[in-house]
Each structure stands twice: as structure tokens, then as C-alpha cells.
Amino acid sequence: MTADHVFTALASPARRELLRLLLDEGAQPAGRLAERFDMSRPSVSEHLKVLKDAGLVAESRRGRERHYRLEAAPLMDLRDWLSPYEHFWRDRLARLSDLMDEMEDDDA
Amino acid sequence: MTADHVFTALASPARRELLRLLLDEGAQPAGRLAERFDMSRPSVSEHLKVLKDAGLVAESRRGRERHYRLEAAPLMDLRDWLSPYEHFWRDRLARLSDLMDEMEDDDA
DNA sequence: TTGATGAGTAGGAAATTTCCTACATATAGT
DNA sequence: ACTATATGTAGGAAATTTCCTACTCATCAA
Structure with missing residues (x-):
């Protein structure tokens, strides 16, 4: 949640792309976000965790899905x-x- | 010089501190900047290189000193x-x- | 209750970053 | 020319990051 977390989170192109997707297309479940990447789903999940720790995204559980939304x-x-x-x-x-x-x- | 370089450069607290020093106190030789840090002078020199590659600082040689200045x-x-x-x-x-x-x- | 689906976690390999101690280079002063 | 100073570079150790393949957990649907 510190400034340092934010700078660190933004240092990765994959994480900036995640933010961009959430900005342009709105909140989405983790799996749908992961489809857009050349990397494995668990890796995307870890990137989402880094973003969450920086306070840049928030998650809300809907059934078995977890929707991530941008926190600006x-x-x-x-x-x-x-x-x-x-x-x-x-x-x-x-x-x-x-x-x-x-x-x-x-x-x- | 790409956006990626800039985000990467800003990810380090030491490099952000370097930028802040150059902002608050103006251009300075590498050695004077290094004095402010708990790390070795060569390490500071490498951080300056990362900043330079990102286009965030520029150097000008004055005698045996190299003055670094902020490039915003x-x-x-x-x-x-x-x-x-x-x-x-x-x-x-x-x-x-x-x-x-x-x-x-x-x-x- | 069982099988399928969405998603996080564990553990580890590979790559990258950070930082150090020598060492090299160039300039200033004597 | 010789010495001291300002600074970058080399090479490498330690820490961190990134990414993978299993595996686990929770939920939905039949």
C-alpha cells in the first residue's frame, strides 16, 4: 500500500497491461484477463496479487469467479x-x- | 529511453532519491551525490547510469567531475x-x- | 454427492537486480 | 613526470523477480 509498492508494481509491462485492460474494458474475472497474455494463468494471478498489494486493483468474489477492478x-x-x-x-x-x-x- | 526504461528506473528508492536531490539542489557531481547514500560510490554510479539510460538525467563533464542534472x-x-x-x-x-x-x- | 470449472498456492528453476571490492581511466595540481 | 582525485567498469555474490508445473480449495451443475 506504500508508494514504493506502487512504483514496483508499475515496473512490470504485464502489470501495466493489466491496468490498461481494466481501464479500457472494466472489471473482469481473473481468467478472462489471463486469456489475453502469453503467460500461464497462475503467473497472471501473481501479477494481480502484486497489483492488489499496491492497492491498484481490488477484487470482489462472485460465485467461483473473482472480479478485479481498477483502483486509481x-x-x-x-x-x-x-x-x-x-x-x-x-x-x-x-x-x-x-x-x-x-x-x-x-x-x- | 523507452517508457519501459522510465518505469524500471523509478522502481528503485535510491534512484528516486537521486532524482529528488537533483530537483531540490540542482545539478551536482557524482561524488557529491554519492555522499548522501549509505551505499558504495560505484553503486550510486550504476544507479546514475540506469537513470541516464532512461533519459531522466544527463551528464556534462567539467574537468574530472561529471555533473548530473535532472531531465524531466x-x-x-x-x-x-x-x-x-x-x-x-x-x-x-x-x-x-x-x-x-x-x-x-x-x-x- | 460427484465431476467440472475458476482461481489461488507451493516449490523451484532461470533470469535479473543490487551491491560490493578491486581495477582502469582521465584530469588537476605540483 | 608524478601523485592525488573524480569517476566509471569488471566480475561476482546475494537477493529478488519472473515464470513454470503441479496441487489444493471452493463453487456450480447434474
Whole structure:
């Protein structure tokens, strides 16, 4: 459930693909998700566990199926982590823009 | 330089700490960065290499020192990756808000 | 109650990551 | 030229991750 869990969970392409499927197609049982992968069903199950431990998916049992759904909240924490870097980026762009303005002045 | 490299680079706490140092304190030589860590200098050097391969830092040689600076551009790609999940999140909040409005109507 | 189905767990092999201690390379100062 | 400094690279040990094949557990359907 920590930030570290989230970064670790996102490091795997398979797990990012799982999130994408849940985003685009909504909640689904584990087996239906596993069909989409070239890997064995138990492996997908373990990836789902990593995502669950990171709080990125939640499961609800329906009969013998387990439906997994996307939980976006931890990704909003990631957005917060990102925001100071975004400011840094914006400042850099602004400075670049100022510089280009000065160059235009020189031309004139 | 791919998205995969970026996610992988961010998976390590040491590498995230390096990015934070470069953000908060600006460009620095490798040695000064390494001082801040409990790990050996060569290990920090390898982490810097992973960050460089992901395009998250750039180096410039000054005499025998190598100054590393933050490159935020790949993080902006990460923000783009994040945005559909942010929409998902907003929609969910909006629906929750509607639901609460309905409950108020029921009370009245 | 029995057989089939959906899905997690166990145990382990292979690959990858992390970290270390030498060592190599390049530059600065004397 | 010689020494010290800043830093990357090599090679390898230990830990972790990934993925597999059995196997177990729970539920559904007859």
C-alpha cells in the first residue's frame, strides 16, 4: 500500500497491461484477463496479487469467479509525486521561451 | 529511453532519491551525490547510469567531475500515461457526488 | 454427492537486480 | 613526470523477480 509498492508494481509491462485492460474494458474475472497474455494463468494471478498489494486493483468474489477492478487512488498519489517535477519542467520551458524572445529582440 | 526504461528506473528508492536531490539542489557531481547514500560510490554510479539510460538525467563533464542534472521530459511522458487513469478517477468521484446528491434529495 | 470449472498456492528453476571490492581511466595540481 | 582525485567498469555474490508445473480449495451443475 506504500508508494514504493506502487512504483514496483508499475515496473512490470504485464502489470501495466493489466491496468490498461481494466481501464479500457472494466472489471473482469481473473481468467478472462489471463486469456489475453502469453503467460500461464497462475503467473497472471501473481501479477494481480502484486497489483492488489499496491492497492491498484481490488477484487470482489462472485460465485467461483473473482472480479478485479481498477483502483486509481494510488495513481493519484503518483501524480502528486510527479507534480514538483512538472513545475521544474514548466520553469525550464518558460526560461527557454524568455530566451527566444531575447533572440528576437536581437534580430530586430 | 523507452517508457519501459522510465518505469524500471523509478522502481528503485535510491534512484528516486537521486532524482529528488537533483530537483531540490540542482545539478551536482557524482561524488557529491554519492555522499548522501549509505551505499558504495560505484553503486550510486550504476544507479546514475540506469537513470541516464532512461533519459531522466544527463551528464556534462567539467574537468574530472561529471555533473548530473535532472531531465524531466520523460516524466512528462509518464504524466501522459497517467492521464486516462486520472479521468477514470474523476468520473468515479463525479458519480459518487451525484449519488450523495440523490441521498440528500431522499432525506428532504 | 460427484465431476467440472475458476482461481489461488507451493516449490523451484532461470533470469535479473543490487551491491560490493578491486581495477582502469582521465584530469588537476605540483 | 608524478601523485592525488573524480569517476566509471569488471566480475561476482546475494537477493529478488519472473515464470513454470503441479496441487489444493471452493463453487456450480447434474
